Amino acid sequence: MPLAPVAPSVFDLSVPATRMGYRATGLVPHAYKSEAEARTHGVPPEVCLILQDPMRASQYAFVRADGAPRGAAEAYTELQELGGSKVQIKWVQNHWQLILWKLAAYVASDPRQVHTYWTWDRVLRDLRYRYEREYHKKEYSVIKRLQEEPRHYTRPMVLCVHQILRFEDTGEDASLVLQLTDGWYKIRAELDAPLRRAVERCKIRIGHKLAIACAKHRCFGEGTPVLDAVYSSDLLLSSNATWFAAWDTRLGLQPHAFVSSLGRLVPDGGLVGRIDVVADRVYPVGYMEGELDAKGTLVYRGPQYNTDEEQERQRAWEERRQCARAYLAEVAPRLERAAAWLEARCHMEYEGAATADVTAVVVALEKADDPTECLATHTSAAAHASLPYMGSLLCAVRERLTAVSQPGTPPYEAALRALCAPRQVKSFCTVRVREARATRRASCRTVLLTVWEPPELEAGARYEVRMSI
Numbered sequence: 001m002p003l004a005p006v007a008p009s010v011f012d013l014s015v016p017a018t019r020m021g022y023r024a025t026g027l028v029p030h031a032y033k034s035e036a037e038a039r040t041h042g043v044p045p046e047v048c049l050i051l052q053d054p055m056r057a058s059q060y061a062f063v064r065a066d067g068a069p070r071g072a073a074e075a076y077t078e079l080q081e082l083g084g085s086k087v088q089i090k091w092v093q094n095h096w097q098l099i100l101w102k103l104a105a106y107v108a109s110d111p112r113q114v115h116t117y118w119t120w121d122r123v124l125r126d127l128r129y130r131y132e133r134e135y136h137k138k139e140y141s142v143i144k145r146l147q148e149e150p151r152h153y154t155r156p157m158v159l160c161v162h163q164i165l166r167f168e169d170t171g172e173d174a175s176l177v178l179q180l181t182d183g184w185y186k187i188r189a190e191l192d193a194p195l196r197r198a199v200e201r202c203k204i205r206i207g208h209k210l211a212i213a214c215a216k217h218r219c220f221g222e223g224t225p226v227l228d229a230v231y232s233s234d235l236l237l238s239s240n241a242t243w244f245a246a247w248d249t250r251l252g253l254q255p256h257a258f259v260s261s262l263g264r265l266v267p268d269g270g271l272v273g274r275i276d277v278v279a280d281r282v283y284p285v286g287y288m289e290g291e292l293d294a295k296g297t298l299v300y301r302g303p304q305y306n307t308d309e310e311q312e313r314q315r316a317w318e319e320r321r322q323c324a325r326a327y328l329a330e331v332a333p334r335l336e337r338a339a340a341w342l343e344a345r346c347h348m349e350y351e352g353a354a355t356a357d358v359t360a361v362v363v364a365l366e367k368a369d370d371p372t373e374c375l376a377t378h379t380s381a382a383a384h385a386s387l388p389y390m391g392s393l394l395c396a397v398r399e400r401l402t403a404v405s406q407p408g409t410p411p412y413e414a415a416l417r418a419l420c421a422p423r424q425v426k427s428f429c430t431v432r433v434r435e436a437r438a439t440r441r442a443s444c445r446t447v448l449l450t451v452w453e454p455p456e457l458e459a460g461a462r463y464e465v466r467m468s469i
Contacts, residue, residue: 008083011125011132022248027109029207029247042111044118050104054162054206057100058093062120070120072096075127084131090227092127098183099126101162105207130184141184142252146217147229153467154215154235156254156273158245161208162186164199176200180210180235182251185226187235189215193268194239209245212237213258213273214467238270257466262435263443274466277433280446282457289313290424300426310425317423324419328404328412331366335401338371342394358389358396365397429454436462 022028032038035048050057061071076092103126106117116122133139140148142157163179165188176196178189191199198204212235219233240260257274265272287310288300305313361378368374403411431449449465451457 009132009136010079010083011128013129013132013137027106029105030109032108038108042114043108044114047104047107047114047118050101051108051207054101055097057104058097060100062123075124078124079127079131082128084128084135086135087131094185094227095127095130096123098181098186099123099130102183134184141182143180143182143185143187144226147185147187147219147226147233148223150219150223150233151217154212154217156211156213156257157182158209158211158249158251158254159187160251161204161206161210164204164206177234178204178237186230187233188230189235189237191237192239192270194266195237195242198239209247209249209251210237211243211245211249211254211258213241214238214271215241240265240269241271241273259437261437261439261443262433262445262447263439263441265447271467274464275433276436276462276464277447277449278436278462279431279433279457279459281432282459283430283432285427285429285454288426288428290426298424300424304428310427314423317420320420321416324416325407327419328415332401332405334365334368334371335362335397335404338365338375339394339397339401341372341375342390342397346390346394358393361393362396362400366400426452427454428452429457431457433463 030041032041032043035045035052038048039045046060050060058072061069061074063069072093073089075096076087076089079087079092100123103117103122107114134144142155143159146154159180159182161178162181165177165179167175167177176191176199178191178199179186180189181187195204204210215238216236217233218236219229224232241258243258243260259274259276260272262275262277285307286304287307288304289302290298290300291302293299364378365371365374400415403409403415406412429451431451432446433449434446435443457463
């Protein structure tokens with residue numbers, strides 16, 4: 001079989017001997033008070049516009065010496081000529097806009113490098129780099145993986161605020177939605193009340209990097225190509241699991257979960273991804289017994305009680321369980337006699353699945369002192385003397401006899417569970433905890449933490465609590 005031709009490389013991904021971060025290269029963010037101040041420092045006006053509104057970058061085009069424009073469409077054509085045959089125009093348009101936004105930030109940090117960063121060749125170089133990684137190396141960004149392989153909750157990641165979108169509601173307020181990016185693609189994010197307040201107070205602005213944990217991914221349908229999923233998928237952020245990330249943090253998935261500080265938790269802030277605490281006091285273990293609600297879902301909302309009462313309840317349940325076993329052992333001989341009486345009066349051709357409702361009769365046989373007398377009385381009526389009816393009754397009696405006379409089998413356990421259902425009990429422990437790590441602002445807050453099915457906990461010990469996803 002002939003080998004498939006190898007696609008030509010459009011970029012050399014060899015790792016250089018030395019790699020420098022933003023701090024080492026001097027690309028430190030600089031906040032200009034106004035556009036006029038930025039221009040006095042040498043920042044081009046088009047860069048100022050793109051930093052104010054990143055979507056303007058999609059309309060920008062460089063101008064050649066002969067006056068011809070070179071924008072996303074020209075970049076698409078040139079990338080194909082260089083060997084990027086798999087690329088689509090909307091892929092180039094998406095990356096063109098994000099690359100220009102990134103380079104605009106570089107220029108604003110160091111306007112002296114405007115002729116190094118703000119050039120056609122630099123944008124095309126970044127496009128070739130992204131094409132090589134995504135199409136040849138199959139290295140996908142976190143948002144692409146999330147959109148095309150949906151997960152209920154996301155792993156820890158850092159994303160950048162790309163846009164702040166405001167939509168008018170029918171009520172008095174306008175809803176706020178963030179559009180976040182990992183530098184490659186975009187995804188929308190809905191905010192809880194504390195995060196909306198932060199946006200309204202301009203605490204969260206375009207360009208800020210957010211460390212996100214336990215964000216719920218909400219998508220409509222199966223995985224969707226990332227460029228088509230901007231309006232069909234979003235993240236639900238909780239403020240208790242969202243923080244500001246350092247300006248030079250790499251975007252994308254993070255190797256470790258983020259730790260929440262107790263001092264910044266708010267009641268309406270949603271899920272808490274991970275906390276590092278010291279137990280000040282461990283309260284006695286308590287218990288709650290579950291019950292089924294109207295939908296058949298097991299819920300734990302009953303009264304709470306202590307260990308002594310739990311032992312007493314368990315002892316009473318075991319007694320009821322033993323009585324149920326004794327009842328089944330007493331029922332078995334009666335059903336054997338009833339089955340023998342019916343076999344003497346039935347033909348084999350009527351032995352099959354029960355076709356009549358004989359449940360009440362079987363229950364009566366279990367409780368009768370003389371099941372044969374009960375059967376004679378019951379079948380003496382003309383309506384009950386037919387052979388098909390007696391065959392159905394014999395089948396039901398045999399089935400019940402098999403269930404009650406074979407301990408350890410699933411039918412026996414089902415019969416036992418019908419008489420004495422297993423207990424659904426959850427243990428819990430309340431622990432008063434304090435911050436274990438040193439924080440920028442010292443916090444004296446203590447928190448009462450409820451631990452379900454608790455292990456052995458000790459006062460003074462340090463624990464890490466995280467949400468399992």
